[in-house]
Amino acid sequence: MSLMAMVYDRMMAGVEEAGLSQWRAELLGEAFGATLELGAGTGRNLSFYPDGVTRLVLAEPDRAMRTRLHRAVVSTERPLAPEVVDAPAEALPFDDASFDTVVATLVLCSVGDPGRALDEVRRVLRPEGRFLFIEHVAADDRPPRLRWQRRIEPLWRAVAGNCHLTRRTETAIAAAGLTVEHLERASMRKAPSFVRPTIRGTARAA
Ligand SMILES: C[S@@+](CC[C@H](N)C(=O)[O-])C[C@H]1O[C@@H](n2cnc3c(N)ncnc32)[C@H](O)[C@@H]1O
Numbered sequence: 001m002s003l004m005a006m007v008y009d010r011m012m013a014g015v016e017e018a019g020l021s022q023w024r025a026e027l028l029g030e031a032f033g034a035t036l037e038l039g040a041g042t043g044r045n046l047s048f049y050p051d052g053v054t055r056l057v058l059a060e061p062d063r064a065m066r067t068r069l070h071r072a073v074v075s076t077e078r079p080l081a082p083e084v085v086d087a088p089a090e091a092l093p094f095d096d097a098s099f100d101t102v103v104a105t106l107v108l109c110s111v112g113d114p115g116r117a118l119d120e121v122r123r124v125l126r127p128e129g130r131f132l133f134i135e136h137v138a139a140d141d142r143p144p145r146l147r148w149q150r151r152i153e154p155l156w157r158a159v160a161g162n163c164h165l166t167r168r169t170e171t172a173i174a175a176a177g178l179t180v181e182h183l184e185r186a187s188m189r190k191a192p193s194f195v196r197p198t199i200r201g202t203a204r205a206a
């Protein structure tokens with residue numbers, strides 16, 4: 001994953017400019033209270049958290065990503081310093097019902113076990129807490145693109161930090177017992193065509 005950490009910001013620059021940064025801003029405007037971000041990477045979401053976020057925990061299991069995340073935390077001005085934690089989404093070192101908001105952007109494609117990760121999201125969310133997500137997914141509405149995703153997935157996983165192309169993340173969110181409140185299917189502009197199909201939205205814990 002270290003190579004990914006080295007190239008990530010440069011690789012994503014065009015995609016951020018073409019709309020991803022705007023999506024981040026819109027999504028993270030919904031965060032409030034004690035907030036946990038999974039797989040926070042190089043810290044691309046940091047500047048978008050609103051003042052209503054009273055505690056910000058950034059979980060990131062990859063050491064090279066965490067090094068960059070620490071740098072981003074130091075250079076971001078927030079009244080309360082975010083906490084950086086070495087933790088995979090599948091085994092979060094937090095009590096049940098300890099967060100108001102959990103965030104995952106472009107993470108559930110890469111985790112080893114998305115079902116377990118989402119079970120953890122539900123566990124650490126307080127009742128009525130919200131899960132905010134932007135995730136690229138299987139191109140179920142475009143069979144030729146889905147076939148292309150299936151073909152290229154093994155190679156892509158090997159070069160892009162275990163990033164899967166054909167995950168059905170909307171189904172996995174519901175299977176974890178989270179209620180999807182809002183979901184938009186969108187195309188992540190300037191990304192390779194097999195990464196473009198994206199869902200962005202919010203889900204609520206019971
Ligand atoms: C494509 S990057 C996205 C980074 C960041 N969330 C963003 O929006 O730019 C995927 C991130 O997921 C992290 N990741 C991989 N496996 C993970 C796991 N099991 N639990 C949590 N994060 C994981 C990677 O280290 C990496 O930082």
